[in-house]
Amino acid sequence: MQGDQVLADLAQERGGDLTAFAYLLTGDLPSAQDLVQDALVKVFGRLRTGFTPETAEAYVRRTIVTLHVDGFRRRRRWRGVRHLLVSPDQPPVDVERRLDLRAALDTLSPQERTTVVLRYYEDLPLAEVADRMNLAVGTVKRYASNALHKLETRLGPLAAHDDDSVAVLPARPASAPARRS
Amino acid sequence: MDYDLHRGMRDLGSDPEVRATRFPIEQLLRRAHRRRAARATALGAVGATTVAALTFGGIALIGDLHPDPAPPVVVPTQSATSEPDPTPTSAPEPTESPFEPDLSACGTTRGPTMYDYDTDLTMADVGAPSSEPGEDVHTVVTFGTSQQWAGDRVSVAPLEAVLTNAADLSTSAESTVIAVPAAPLRAPSAQVLIDGTMGAPGASAPLAMDIPFVMCPGTPDAGSSPPAGSYTLWFEGRMVHDGTPLTNRGAWLVTVGAPPEQPSVGEDLGLPPQLDIPAEQYRLDLDRCGSSTAQLDAIAGANPVITGGTHYVAETSTWYRALPSGQATLWFRTEAGWWADTDSWPGPESSEITVLDAVVAPATPGDHAIWGTGPMLSSGPVAGLLAGPVTPFAWNGPLSMDLPITWCDGSTTVPDGVWALYVKVQQNVSGTGVAPWSSTGIFWVAQVLAVGPDAYPGTWPY
Known part of the structure; x- marks a missing residue:
């Protein structure tokens, strides 16, 4: 059957990329793998015609976002046990930066985190991010603004990009002073 | 130096451990197939029910077969600013006593005599994909009522679920419980009853459930989940309507793992493996494929022998489900109907109905079902055959059973379209009204089955 193939x-071919995408959303690998598999099953759990791997991947990525934002047991489960996990004592420098970013991403709400992943990992314009999340552009801008501010409190000033058009608004509430230069 | 978020995100996403993920493709395909099967069940139900409902002048729709979302998992949140509480008594921990399976049910028996507590509540399985060994057992239960309660809010709850070996429900034989739930049965949230119940007037609330089972002590797989095979699920449920609790039981077949393959005479034709029901050897008369339904046998169209001045016939409505094995199984519901000169007479006191045969042929608009008399439908060639034995039953009320149908062209699902299902019925029914009466005979009952949404092209031809 074509769909199965x-x-x-x-x-097989795009599993790694899909997992990486989901991993940025979930913050842990097992949950990311669960999320990708759930999305694959959901997309291919109905017979469709004219599916190609490319169009199917777009469906799967959109479904990953939907499943993630809808809020899930895997996220709750992760939050319930993550404080039990032990971090490496002396991580290498690049791993340390990864852990910093992971920790910073963990401070974001699901919507904020999804916005950041779609915007800064998938490189989607805000209008497309809003479309993927079924939200208004203004809402996504607010999520992005809040997210960037939270990330800055952990990571320091963020490098500006020409295509960045998100105005950073004051955090709510301001638990730490912004260090944007 | 400013933090480059683009680069940081790409770096995080390029973690070799993450990208080395390899998915279990076979397992994914199985899950996708199960999901498709569940969708097919729901969609097919829509078509079949619509036609049946038109027969009765109503509109019946099957509802959402998806279970309610699981109750949220309460995870104690940690507050960064909270201080450790020095007094243990003031810091209650959410404690849950571990669930202990109720092994006292092991070795007890269940039997058909345990059917039916409240006549206003029926309970039936509408088909669920088979479960994988080690997984929860899937089942879809319809809490149904003949009352016109559509739109009413009710609560439904599972009270008991146990497994026995696959049982012959047509006999009064008792079956021994070999597996009990390994976790508490989840009580779903309130349901809204929808129009129709298995093609008949009334209302129903379908409920999908996944139940983990543990095998009883003394069984070969004691302490484990049920191994691959067929089992009978004995289910007791309760529906509370307007403050009144209604309780009933039902029993139906569930399958763990692939259904057992049978040495099928249809293998040469590429027919799907048989059967879903506990099978005795059953010979398929494939020569009948393509023959006219008018030539089924001489009994077609014969009148039942009726004494006592009243009629009593079996009515049928149909359903179907497509099993994960690829076998298309029609769901045939026989309902003993009171066809008396006056409705003041009591119902039959005994009834025994035996399904002797069944075939499926294409139907065309204008065909109509005839109960017991007249010619067969002027339909086309036989396209599907009864593929297994159907045991007789004795019952004065609604009872549903599976009619496994093998399609002559080897189809693995019920093709969309309009089909006529012919069922050869032997009945022996008697009662006492103004005078003792009986109705005996062998005859064909025909019923039109629409498969797929919008399958039926127009209004019912009655």
């Missing part, structure tokens, strides 16, 4: 091809 597309699923198999997609999981």
Whole structure:
């Protein structure tokens, strides 16, 4: 069956990319893998015609976002146990930066985090981010603004990009002073 | 130096451990197929129910087969500013006593005599995909009522669920419980009853459940989940309507793992493996494929022998489900109907109905079902055959059963379209009204089955 073949091809050839995308949303690998599999099953759990791996991947990515933002047991489960996990004592420098970013991303709400991943990992314009999240552009701008401010409190000033058009608003509430220069 | 968020995100997403993920494709395909099967069940139900409802002048729709979302998991949140409480008594921990399976049910028996507590509540399985060994057992239960309660809010709750070996529900034989739930049965939230119940007037609330089971002590797999095979699920549920609790039981087949393959005579034709029901050997008369329904046998159209001045016939409505094995199984519901000269007479005192045969043929608009008399439907060639034995039953009320149908062209699902299902019924029904009466005979009952949404092209031809 064509759908089964597309699923198999997609999981085999694009599984790593999809997992990386989900990993940035969830913050832990097992949950990311669960999320990708759930999305694959949901997309391919109905017969569709004319599916190619490319179009299917777009469906799967959108479904990953939907499943993530809808809020899930995996996220609750992760939050329930993550404080039990032990961090490496002396991580290498690049790993340390990854951990910093992971910790910073963990401070974001699901909507804020999804906005950041779609904007800064998928490189989507805000209008497209809003479309993927089924939200108004203004709402996404607010999420992005809040997210960037929270990230700055952990990571320091963020490098400005020409295509960045998100105005950083005061955090709510301001738990730490912004250090944007 | 300013933090480059683009670069940081890409770096985080390039973690080799993350990208090395390899997914279990076979397992994903199985999950996707199960999801498709569940959707097919729901969609097929829509088509079949619509036609059946038109027969009765109503509109019946099957509702959402998806279960309610699981109750939220309460995870104690930690407050960064909270101080450790020095007094243990003032810091109650949410404690849950671990669930202990109720093994006292093991070795007890269940039997058909345990059916039916409240006549206003029926309970039936509408088909669920088979479960994988080690997984929860899937089942879809319809809490139904013949009352016109559509739109009413009710609460439904599972009270008991146990497994026995696959049982012959047509006999009074008792079956021994071999598995009990390994976790508390989840009580779903309130449901809204929808029009129709299995093709008949009334209202219903379908409920999908996944139940973990543990095998009883003394069984070969004691302490484990049920191994691959067929089991009978004995289910007791309660529906509370307007403050009144209604309780009933039902029993139906559930399958763990792939259904057992049978040495099928249809293998040469590429027919799907048989059967879903506990099978005795059953010979498929494939020569009948393509023959006219008018030539089924000489009994077609024969009148039942009726004495005592009243009629009593079996009415049928149909359903279907597509099993994960690829076998298309029609769901056939026989309902003993009171066809008396006056409705003041009591119902039958005994009834025994045996399904002897069944075939499926294409139906066309204008065909109509005839109960017991007249010619067969002027439909086309036989396209599907009864593929397994159907045991007789004795019952004065609604009872549903599976009719496994093998499609002559090897189809693995019920094709969309309008089909006529012919069922050869032997009945022996008797009662006492103004005078003792009986109705005996062998005859064909025909019923139109619409498969797929919008399958039926127009108004019912009655």
